Structure formats: C-alpha cells, structure tokens
Amino acid sequence: MTSRIVPGRPNGPVTGIAAGVLGLGVAELIAALARGTSPLLALGDRVIDLTPRWLKEAAVSAFGTADKPVLLASVALVTLVLLGVAGALAVRRPALGAAMLLLLGAVDVAALLADRAGNGTRGIVALVIGLAVGITALVLLTRPLREADATPAEAEAPDGFDRRRFLVAAAAVTAVGAAGGVGAKVVTGRRHPATKVAIPAAVSPAAPLPAGAELRIDGLTPHLTSVEDFYRIDIALLTPRVDVADYRLKIHGLVDNPVELTYADLVAMPLYERRVTICCVSNEVGGDLIGNATWTGVRIRDVLKRAGVDPRADAVKSTGADGITIGTPLEALTDGRDALLAIAQNGEPLTQDHGFPVRMVVPGLYGYVSATKWLTDLEVTRFDDFRAYWTDRGWSAQGPIKTECRIDLPGDDVMAGERTVAGVAWAQHRGVSKVEVRIDDGPWQPATLATEDSIDTWRQWTFRWDATEGEHRIQARAYDRTGVPQTADEAPVVPDGATGYPTRVVTVG
Ligand SMILES: Nc1nc2c(c(=O)[nH]1)N[C@H]1C(S)=C(S)[C@@H](COP(=O)(O)O)O[C@H]1N2
Numbered sequence: 001m002t003s004r005i006v007p008g009r010p011n012g013p014v015t016g017i018a019a020g021v022l023g024l025g026v027a028e029l030i031a032a033l034a035r036g037t038s039p040l041l042a043l044g045d046r047v048i049d050l051t052p053r054w055l056k057e058a059a060v061s062a063f064g065t066a067d068k069p070v071l072l073a074s075v076a077l078v079t080l081v082l083l084g085v086a087g088a089l090a091v092r093r094p095a096l097g098a099a100m101l102l103l104l105g106a107v108d109v110a111a112l113l114a115d116r117a118g119n120g121t122r123g124i125v126a127l128v129i130g131l132a133v134g135i136t137a138l139v140l141l142t143r144p145l146r147e148a149d150a151t152p153a154e155a156e157a158p159d160g161f162d163r164r165r166f167l168v169a170a171a172a173v174t175a176v177g178a179a180g181g182v183g184a185k186v187v188t189g190r191r192h193p194a195t196k197v198a199i200p201a202a203v204s205p206a207a208p209l210p211a212g213a214e215l216r217i218d219g220l221t222p223h224l225t226s227v228e229d230f231y232r233i234d235i236a237l238l239t240p241r242v243d244v245a246d247y248r249l250k251i252h253g254l255v256d257n258p259v260e261l262t263y264a265d266l267v268a269m270p271l272y273e274r275r276v277t278i279c280c281v282s283n284e285v286g287g288d289l290i291g292n293a294t295w296t297g298v299r300i301r302d303v304l305k306r307a308g309v310d311p312r313a314d315a316v317k318s319t320g321a322d323g324i325t326i327g328t329p330l331e332a333l334t335d336g337r338d339a340l341l342a343i344a345q346n347g348e349p350l351t352q353d354h355g356f357p358v359r360m361v362v363p364g365l366y367g368y369v370s371a372t373k374w375l376t377d378l379e380v381t382r383f384d385d386f387r388a389y390w391t392d393r394g395w396s397a398q399g400p401i402k403t404e405c406r407i408d409l410p411g412d413d414v415m416a417g418e419r420t421v422a423g424v425a426w427a428q429h430r431g432v433s434k435v436e437v438r439i440d441d442g443p444w445q446p447a448t449l450a451t452e453d454s455i456d457t458w459r460q461w462t463f464r465w466d467a468t469e470g471e472h473r474i475q476a477r478a479y480d481r482t483g484v485p486q487t488a489d490e491a492p493v494v495p496d497g498a499t500g501y502p503t504r505v506v507t508v509g
C-alpha cells in the first residue's frame, strides 16, 4: 500500500524549502571556494543597514552580543517561509514558484552589490548558479505533486512515486544543501590571512605585571582577557578581509604632507606594547562589553608627526574597511597617552574579528569614538566639519569612558557565613583609587583593591561579607583618582554610556 501525495498540503512548502536550501547551500559553497562574499551574510548585512535605529537598539539590548546570531536566524526564518510559499505556488504553477525564487535572488543580488568589504561579484556568480540549481530542483520535486493533482484521487499514483519516496527525495535534497552550507563554513574557517605576519619586538615592552595586580579568585574576571573571550562589537556580519600585501594607510587632511604607509612601513616604526582596557559605549551597568588586553603597535602621535598636523585641527576621522567612520579628539591621540595603531593583541597578530591587520586603541575613550578596526584612513580634520557613523545615529560625538564597576561574585545563591564579593572597576586614563560596597542600603564600606597595573587598565577588587540568611542586595561604586565617585544616577547607554551602581540580589540559605 502506498500513501497518496496530497497536493497543496505541506508537500508544496516542503519542496520549496528543500529546493531553496539546496540552492543556497550550493551558492554558499561556491562563494566560499571562490573567495566571494557569502550571499546569506550579505543579505544579513543589508538588513542591519536598513534596520531602523529603535529596532537595532532594542535588538542589541535584548540580545547583547548575540544580536548577530539572532539576526541571522530571523533572516533565515523569513527566507524559509518565503521558500515555502514558492513551493506551494510551484505545485500548480511552476513558473510562479520559479519567479518567486528569482525575486528572492534579485533581493540578494542587490545586497551583494552593496558589499564594500569583500568580493560581491563572485558572490553574485555563486548565487546565480545556486538559483539555477534551486529552480531546477523545485520544478523536478513538484512534478509528481502536479501529476498526482491531475490524477483522480482514487487512482494509484501514476508512477508509484509515493509520499515516502517524495519525502526521502525532499530530505535528501535538503541534506545536500545543508552539507554545502557546512562545507562553506569549513572552507572559510580554515582560510588564513593571505599573508602571514610576524610581529617584531617592541622597543618599549609592556611593564611586567606588578605583584598583586592579579587576584586569583574563582569566578572573578581575570585581569587579562584572552582573545577568545574578548567581546566583539562591530557593524558588520562580513568582517573585511584585508591582505597585508595590499594594505595602505592614508594620513591626510589638515596636514603639511599627506603620507601613505604600507604594513611594512608601519611595523618598521618603533613598536610599543601596552595593556589597555577597552569598553563599548553600549555596555550596560554590570555588562560584559569590556576587556583588557596587551596591545602592540605604533604610536598614533608618531604617525601624525610624520604628516605634520595643522594647528587648526581638533579631530581625526578614521575609516575602517567595513565603511565605518569614527571621530576621535586629536588631543587624545597626541597628549602623551599611549594611543596606538595596534597590530597585535596579547602578542599575536590581530584576529579577523578584532581588526586585522591594523586597528586603533586609545586609552580612556569608548570604542565607538576610538577603536577603529580594519583601519584604512586617518583624516586630520575638525569636529565641525564631519559627522561620524554613530554620531549620525544619535550617539554623542565625544565619548570619554565613565567610571564604573561590576560585581562578579558571589553567585545568586550562597550559603550563610563569610563570603567573597568581588569584581572589576574601571576609570580608564584617570585610574581607579577606591571601590566601596554596601549591603541592603547600609553604609558604604571599603573594598580591597588589587595593585594598580596602570591607569589605563581596570582593577580587580574584593570584599569580605558576613552573609546572613535571607535575600540581600549588594551594590558597589568606584572612585577615580581625581576623587570623584561614579554617579548613582541611572543613565541608559545612549547617547554616551550607561551609569548607575551595579546591583546584585543574592539569596543566602
Ligand atoms: N571598523 C570598525 N571598527 C570598530 C567598530 C566597527 O563597527 N567597525 N566598532 C567599534 C566599537 S563600537 C567597539 S566597542 C570596538 C570593539 O572592539 P572589539 O570588537 O575588538 O572588542 O570596536 C570599534 N571599532
């Protein structure tokens, strides 16, 4: 006995999805092999660009750094629904189904054309091949459905193509498509930067870490963040792939003589190695969009000196290969702090995600006004004469990091008795001088600070707490070296960084 296919029921959408997944998998694999832009990621990037600000902010605050996987999943879900519709249409009218796939393809071609960072043309070629495969699969898979539709319900399926065989075929097609997608991921994941780089020794290595700067307490954030654990924030799903052989950094604008430096020119300059804690302006109170690393690079003031800065300038507008523009006060780049064009993080060349081959790191300023990754251009200018990417989207043009702290310990449930409260505090380029803790709105009590590493890095702190049974509210506040405590006023992340005391509610049993 064979079960009959019922046309127009879930079979139609199933064929659409199977054919679409096959087409997309083929396109992704070819794009990966040809070093072209991924059609799926290009679509995701266009969606990011076109997402209204309120929605983007809601997404970032709701999902934090998971906003990208969530966005990709949403794009995938909408695509699957539309593919299902294409399949349902194709059961009756194959041309209509094919037309719908072509329409989806056209939207993706538009997205690929907008890709500035990679090779959109190769992505388009891959997509066209994937589309041809997908449309062929759609027409072939829906054929038995059409034939069944044309046969009286009581009759046997004309060629014995029963429901099980149909489902096996659809599953196989989907699996091949998925395998293509996985293959694409493997191919791009294995790919190393086109040119290997070696980081020469720094003329000015980082000072050894002072004894006592690293408190080793289970559950407390380590003083140095590994590259793997380092938060990542940028506007791109497609991180630009910059080949060091073609790398050029232009320094121009209000300068005596514009300069263009290759990667080799840069690494031939004196290298400085410094520990600097960088932080995102979108970091909520208590959030983890902050990390401390050892950065190696050229001092920005040395590079600017080569170009000769016009005294009328008060800003540097930097550009990343992803198209972002960032405005930094000239003063922060020249006032003697260690503002770097970094080429290494924790002793290794920068990773793709963190800005390979060259990024900026400026102590004391939030990332969106200073930490340009995939840096390609420095324009010496005036704040009055330009607007940076985020300033155009409601964020402040100036972004000094606000004094803040975070409570890492204890967890939500603890046993009564002597417990450790611990965390990190930061006030980059001013330095942390004191941290205080209070329990249940009691008096502020001093915490013990780890030895200061530098004023540009965060500082761990601990506090002994005699925990009694019940629910308790722990709060902390940090002071910078000027003696000013962080404010109790609660401010949102927009326009220039969140404030307020970090709070932890703990149940003691
Ligand atoms: N090219 C480029 N650079 C960028 C960004 C970006 O979107 N594109 N984001 C900035 C922001 S908002 C922050 S907080 C830091 C984050 O650096 P990380 O991802 O290495 O932690 O990079 C900055 N540099």
Ligand SMILES: [Mo]
Binding pocket: 233, 279, 280, 281, 282, 366, 367, 368
């Ligand atoms: Mo940021």
